[in-house]
Amino acid sequence: xxxxxxxxxxxxxxxxxxxxxxxxxxxxxxxxxxxxxxxxxxxxxxxxxxxxxxxxxxxxxxxxxxxxxxxxxxxxxxxxxxxxxxxxxxxxxxxxxxxxxxxxxxxxxxxxxxxxxxxxxxxxxxxxxxxxxxxxxxxxxxxxxxxxxxxxxxxxxxxxxxxxxxxxxxxxxxxxxxxxxxxxxxxxxxxxxxxxxxxxxxxxxxxxxxxxxxxxxxxxxxxxxxxxxxxxxxxxxxxxxxxxxxxxxxxxxxxxxxxxxxxxxxxxxxxxxxxxxxxxxxxxxxxxxxxxxxxxxxxxxxxxxxxxxxxxxxxxxxxxxxxxxxxxxxxxxxxxxxxxxxxxxxxxxxxxxxxxxxxxxxxxxxxxxxxxxxxxxxxxxxxxxxxxxxxxxxxxxxxxxxxxxxxxxxxxxxxxxxxxxxxxxxxxxxxxxxxxxxxxxxxxxxxxxxxxxxxxxxxxxxxxxxxxxxxxxxxxxxxxxxxxxxxxxxxxxxxxxxxxxxxxxxxxxxxxxxxxxxxxxxxxxxxxxxxxxxxxxxxxxxxxxxxxxxxxxxxxxxxxxxxxxxxxxxxxxxxxxxxxxxxxxxxxxxxxxxxxxxxxxxxxxxxxxxxxxxxxxxxxxxxxxxxxxxxxxxxxxxxxxxxxxxxxxxxxxxxxxxxxxxxxxxxxxxxxxxxxxxxxxxxxxxxxxxxxxxxxxxxxxxxxxxxxxxxxxxxxxxxxxxxxxxxxxxxxxxxxxxxxxxxxxxxxxxxxxxxxxxxxxxxxxxxxxxxxxxxxxxxxxxxxxxxxxxxxxxxxxxxxxxxxxxxxxxxxxxxxxxxxxxxxx
Amino acid sequence: xxxxxxxxxxxxxxxxxxxxxxxxxxxxxxxxxxxxxxxxxxxxxxxxxxxxxxxxxxxxxxxxxxxxxxxxxxxxxxxxxxxxxxxxxxxxxxxxxxxxxxxxxxxxxxxxxxxxxxxxx
Numbered sequence: 015x016x017x018x019x020x021x022x023x024x025x026x027x028x029x030x031x032x033x034x035x036x037x038x039x040x041x042x043x044x045x046x047x048x049x050x051x052x053x054x055x056x057x058x059x060x061x062x063x064x065x066x067x068x069x070x071x072x073x074x075x076x077x078x079x080x081x082x083x084x085x086x087x088x089x090x091x092x093x094x095x096x097x098x099x100x101x102x103x104x105x106x107x108x109x110x111x112x113x114x115x116x117x118x119x120x121x122x123x124x125x126x127x128x129x130x131x132x133x134x135x136x137x138x139x140x141x142x143x144x145x146x147x148x149x150x151x152x153x154x155x156x157x158x159x160x161x162x163x164x165x166x167x168x169x170x171x172x173x174x175x176x177x178x179x180x181x182x183x184x185x186x187x188x189x190x191x192x193x194x195x196x197x198x199x200x201x202x203x204x205x206x207x208x209x210x211x212x213x214x215x216x217x218x219x220x221x222x223x224x225x226x227x228x229x230x231x232x233x234x235x236x237x238x239x240x241x242x243x244x245x246x247x248x249x250x251x252x253x254x255x256x257x258x259x260x261x262x263x264x265x266x267x268x269x270x271x272x273x274x275x276x277x278x279x280x281x282x283x284x285x286x287x288x289x290x291x292x293x294x295x296x297x298x299x300x301x302x303x304x305x306x307x308x309x310x311x312x313x314x315x316x317x318x319x320x321x322x323x324x325x326x327x328x329x330x331x332x333x334x335x336x337x338x339x340x341x342x343x344x345x346x347x348x349x350x351x352x353x354x355x356x357x358x359x360x361x362x363x364x365x366x367x368x369x370x371x372x373x374x375x376x377x378x379x380x381x382x383x384x385x386x387x388x389x390x391x392x393x394x395x396x397x398x399x400x401x402x403x404x405x406x407x408x409x410x411x412x413x414x415x416x417x418x419x420x421x422x423x424x425x426x427x428x429x430x431x432x433x434x435x436x437x438x439x440x441x442x443x444x445x446x447x448x449x450x451x452x453x454x455x456x457x458x459x460x461x462x463x464x465x466x467x468x469x470x471x472x473x474x475x476x477x478x479x480x481x482x483x484x485x486x487x488x489x490x491x492x493x494x495x496x497x498x499x500x501x502x503x504x505x506x507x508x509x510x511x512x513x514x515x516x517x518x519x520x521x522x523x524x525x526x527x528x529x530x531x532x533x534x535x536x537x538x539x540x541x542x543x544x545x546x547x548x549x550x551x552x553x554x555x556x557x558x559x560x561x562x563x564x565x566x567x568x569x570x571x572x573x574x575x576x577x578x579x580x581x582x583x584x585x586x587x588x589x590x591x592x593x594x595x596x597x598x599x600x601x602x603x604x605x606x607x608x609x610x611x612x613x614x615x616x617x618x619x620x621x622x623x624x625x626x627x628x629x630x631x632x633x634x635x636x637x638x639x640x641x642x643x644x645x646x647x648x649x650x651x652x653x654x655x656x657x658x659x660x661x662x663x664x665x666x667x668x669x670x671x672x673x674x675x676x677x678x679x680x681x682x683x684x685x686x687x688x689x690x691x692x693x694x695x696x697x698x699x700x701x702x703x704x705x706x707x708x709x710x711x712x713x714x715x716x717x718x719x720x721x722x723x724x725x726x727x728x729x730x731x732x733x734x735x736x737x738x739x740x741x742x743x744x745x746x747x748x749x750x751x752x753x754x755x756x757x758x759x760x761x762x763x764x765x766x767x768x769x770x771x772x773x774x775x776x777x778x779x780x781x782x783x784x785x786x787x788x789x790x791x792x793x794x795x796x797x798x799x800x801x802x803x804x805x806x807x808x809x810x811x812x813x814x815x816x817x818x819x820x821x822x823x824x825x826x827x828x829x830x831x832x833x834x835x836x837x838x839x
Numbered sequence: 840x841x842x843x844x845x846x847x848x849x850x851x852x853x854x855x856x857x858x859x860x861x862x863x864x865x866x867x868x869x870x871x872x873x874x875x876x877x878x879x880x881x882x883x884x885x886x887x888x889x890x891x892x893x894x895x896x897x898x899x900x901x902x903x904x905x906x907x908x909x910x911x912x913x914x915x916x917x918x919x920x921x922x923x924x925x926x927x928x929x930x931x932x933x934x935x936x937x938x939x940x941x942x943x944x945x946x947x948x949x950x951x952x953x954x955x956x957x958x959x960x
Contacts (some may be wrong), residue, residue: 351926359945
């Protein structure tokens with residue numbers, strides 16, 4: 015008995031093994047070939063034959079066995095052809111065993127029908143759940159076992175199995191495992207079909223090729239990408255599609271992939287499409303094992319990046335152009351400087367020679383003429399130097415090269431250089447160095463030299479007699495350098511402007527003394543670059559004092575500077591005239607604003623942005639400042655929220671708030687009732703203008719200028735600055751409408767052609783609004799108006815001015831003469 | 840007797856430097872070169888005591904010319920002065936690394952005479 019059990023188990027196991035192997039090598043696919051289907055049919059046919067060995071005869075005509083399972087599987091997985099083959103196998107077995115009789119034919123036909131039905135079912139794509147299959151197998155197995163017990167021995171057809179019901183159980187298990195394997199295959203098959211769907215529908219083209227480049231698979235997206243049918247792609251060589259320029263790179267990468275140096279790579283290259291044009295694609299390559307698990311294949315997702323490449327190319331070109339332009343500019347400046355200096359060398363040199371050698375021969379008037387030539391040439395030279403320095407600063411090209419040096423020796427050097435100016439004048443010079451301090455400082459020697467040179471030569475230039483004093487002392491961590499003269503002095507009203515570019519005090523002196531008007535601007539910028547500051551005090555007829563504060567160590571920590579800042583704000587608060595509060599995150603900006611405001615006679619108070627909103631507002635209420643300057647990006651806080659709270663609080667809402675931020679969010683700011691908006695970096699002039707603009711006359715805005723042309727706005731502003739009018743500007747329709755709502759200006763100067771909301775719409779809105787419908791509106795536009803538009807405008811606008819030739823004066827004249835609105839203000 | 844080489848492409852500047860050199864009260868022979876290559880050619884058989892070198896030359900720049908010249912052992916003891924219109928602070932720093940002295944154009948006559956006089960002592 016053991017022997018028989020062992021034989022049967024061996025048969026069943028080997029059978030199971032064979033089926034598994036076969037299925038493994040022939041994965042179930044959707045479009046299997048006839049050969050494949052026949053093969054599946056054969057497998058299930060053989061399986062059916064084996065299952066028929068476990069047949070029971072219930073009555074003479076009712077025979078039960080498990081061949082049905084085989085035939086059903088054959089139908090589900092193989093289709094009609096497989097069913098036919100399996101049925102044939104089973105029929106042949108039966109006929110061989112029992113001979114041709116009625117029963118055999120009925121059995122064969124019934125089995126064929128079952129198989130065909132199952133094939134039909136599989137075509138209907140009915141889903142059979144795994145649970146159902148298990149139940150089915152289990153019930154058939156149990157039924158078989160029950161039958162063996164219940165039925166009489168003689169009812170069992172196959173005598174070999176008569177007593178070995180254990181073998182029968184194994185037969186059930188065979189069916190069970192086979193089905194399980196099939197379920198596994200089908201679920202894999204289902205997943206595979208999902209992948210198939212994905213691969214078929216992705217925009218990216220999915221391909222698989224061997225290492226020699228021959229395509230094994232291409233997804234249908236190849237039509238979109240290359241215009242090639244996926245079936246035509248298979249068998250072609252991937253490498254033949256690549257642009258020759260990039261081929262070597264791809265081959266190298268693939269080699270590395272082969273050696274497992276890299277696991278995947280993404281590369282941009284050009285591929286040839288069906289029209290023989292090259293398109294830019296980006297492919298990601300990854301190594302996979304083929305179905306046998308031996309050879310490596312490359313799976314590759316490819317997408318079209320022609321558009322992206324175009325944009326990249328454009329950007330790259332633009333960047334290159336910008337860099338080139340910048341380089342050209344620098345080169346141009348360097349060349350210009352050189353080219354201008356070379357002839358000046360001859361002019362100054364020869365003039366000097368003539369003056370030196372022929373001084374006795376020349377008539378005095380000619381000598382004077384030559385003196386003029388020489389001094390003008392020298393003047394030209396300083397102009398060139400100034401311009402070069404200035405353009406460098408503008409380009410942000412100023413670098414600070416820090417070294418340690420002795421201030422006294424630097425001062426001596428400068429004196430040497432300026433001695434020629436003071437020579438002809440009745441001037442005394444006094445050097446007052448504090449002997450007790452260390453005069454070795456760490457800073458940029460050349461820049462400081464330039465600063466001292468400018469200040470001293472100015473002092474000599476602007477003085478006719480008296481003493482020029484250079485005083486050096488120390489304050490905390492700062493070296494204080496005073497340059498005092500007893501010259502003509504500067505009028506108080508002019509003091510604010512002397513550090514501005516191209517500004518010179520009094521035109522008549524300009525002619526007498528000469529200069530670009532850049533000297534002090536450069537000086538100030540240099541001092542700022544060196545982390546210092548410069549101040550000036552002056553009185554007409556008495557003299558001027560320029561004071562430079564410079565950190566003794568350029569690299570020193572900010573700690574000392576913070577102390578300095580504290581001191582500054584303390585000093586400021588003591589004066590307590592017009593307090594301007596500012597809430598600003600950045601240390602250096604705080605410092606800068608502090609200085610800007612102080613110079614203009616405001617008392618700047620910095621409010622710590624680390625405090626919470628309540629504390630800040632409390633402080634503001636206590637200070638009741640003239641204006642608040644608010645940064646948007648604060649320490650862990652949102653400036654917008656603070657703005658909101660300030661404008662809601664009845665105690666603070668009357669205080670004008672100027673936003674100063676690096677963000678470009680004017681629209682939002684005005685919507686949130688901010689009074690002005692400055693984009694960093696903020697110049698002193700801008701800051702002061704903004705403060706004086708919003709604090710004048712309780713915010714009563716008289717004129718609003720709306721124009722998207724910034725230059726035109728600037729031009730108008732310059733003219734308006736000369737009047738006493740309070741004005742606001744807006745660069746687009748939306749901002750304009752916000753401003754009209756918030757400030758109700760007496761007059762609007764309106765441009766018509768603006769992006770988004772045009773002047774027409776703004777005008778329409780004004781006329782329709784209850785509150786503003788009587789507002790005076792002057793339309794200024796460059797647009798050639800149609801008759802219809804003209805008619806409409808004549809009705810709704812108070813005046814129409816054509817922009818041609820930028821007749822600014824005319825616009826301003828109209829503004830001033832138009833009494834209708836000025837009465838209303 | 841001193842041998843002096845002036846390398847300068849601008850004919851007027853050349854004339855000026857020659858005149859200025861005449862004010863240095865020393866016996867000297869002045870050799871002119873308008874190009875870097877010319878300077879190299881002319882220096883083959885003469886040992887120069889001093890070279891006034893313009894930097895922006897049409898064929899090769901002054902720094903390069905100097906480097907070529909000093910390959911010749913004739914120049915072992917020669918003093919080089921850069922005379923240039925590249926007058927920014929950075930230019931000066933760079934040039935002072937290569938040259939013994941630096942004069943910016945437009946040159947100050949007195950300064951130049953003083954310097955050369957000092958060198959030729």
